Amino acid sequence: MSEINEVRAREPQRIGELLGARRRRDLFAAEGQLMIVACDHPARGALGVSGRRNAMADRVELLGRLATALARPGVDGLLATADIAEDLLLMGALEDKLVFSSLNRGGLQGSAFEIDDRNTGYDVRGTLDARFDGLKMLTRIDLDDPATVATLERQGRVVTECNRAGLVAMVEPFMSRRAGGKVVNDLSPDAVIKSVAIASGLGSSSAYTWMKLPVVDEMERVMNATTLPTLLLGGDPEGSPDETYASWSAALALPSVRGLVVGRTMLYPADDDVAKAVDTAVGLLR
Numbered sequence: 001m002s003e004i005n006e007v008r009a010r011e012p013q014r015i016g017e018l019l020g021a022r023r024r025r026d027l028f029a030a031e032g033q034l035m036i037v038a039c040d041h042p043a044r045g046a047l048g049v050s051g052r053r054n055a056m057a058d059r060v061e062l063l064g065r066l067a068t069a070l071a072r073p074g075v076d077g078l079l080a081t082a083d084i085a086e087d088l089l090l091m092g093a094l095e096d097k098l099v100f101s102s103l104n105r106g107g108l109q110g111s112a113f114e115i116d117d118r119n120t121g122y123d124v125r126g127t128l129d130a131r132f133d134g135l136k137m138l139t140r141i142d143l144d145d146p147a148t149v150a151t152l153e154r155q156g157r158v159v160t161e162c163n164r165a166g167l168v169a170m171v172e173p174f175m176s177r178r179a180g181g182k183v184v185n186d187l188s189p190d191a192v193i194k195s196v197a198i199a200s201g202l203g204s205s206s207a208y209t210w211m212k213l214p215v216v217d218e219m220e221r222v223m224n225a226t227t228l229p230t231l232l233l234g235g236d237p238e239g240s241p242d243e244t245y246a247s248w249s250a251a252l253a254l255p256s257v258r259g260l261v262v263g264r265t266m267l268y269p270a271d272d273d274v275a276k277a278v279d280t281a282v283g284l285l286r
Helices: 002-010 013-021 059-071 082-090 124-129 147-165 189-200 219-223 241-252 274-282
Strands: 034-039 077-080 098-102 134-141 168-179 182-185 209-214 230-233 257-262
Touching (some): 002 082, 034 274, 059 077, 124 147, 147 209, 189 219, 241 257
Parallel strands (some): 034 077, 077 098, 230 257
């Protein structure tokens, strides 16, 4: 990885040159669902995986795991912040891949300002300049926190700009609340349905708006709450791998579900076999 550091120090303009020359692909292949590898966790200080507090702290190791995942058959692309995306670009790992940029969030985990999700990563112009395919935004809604209304206003503007630019606006909504001094997401079916209803109405057009949703109980009822294309998120795994894959498989069979956006579950599996974890997830896709 010393080559990446050398380029960043001496030839930073190469990043723009490589972005301009990168081979792109259509959003969908002739058939099938999408598999997107997600990695925007480090930029919000979330380095832990399955109880390992600093699992994602080693950037060289993380990039190696990402490169392995992106090279596996059936993997369509990446969702990441600029630092990760540009490192992988310099490694040649983004050729013929979809790339979704992350707005990231300023409301860092555990902070007093956690629900104030100001956008601190990519913006619409940066996504267009990079020739990426869409932009993902976390949209946490806490009905007891006045900062929520500013978050919704900002996200609505971003959704509008994405739709005008023809970029996928991938909205990841949650009904959230403070419990024990921490912000937690309500993963009950009714709460997810409510978050979908709110997020679906953001912006002056929804033509290019997608949902990014957790797999929860009563997933069929959740998916009946929207006509928008939906990708399923992996999150930080809690149950056994077999339980996780079974829940994904059932949800992927629903008509509106267009694929998976998975990060830590595949990048840091319990047996540390990234290729096997990715291949297993890809095998679930229709």
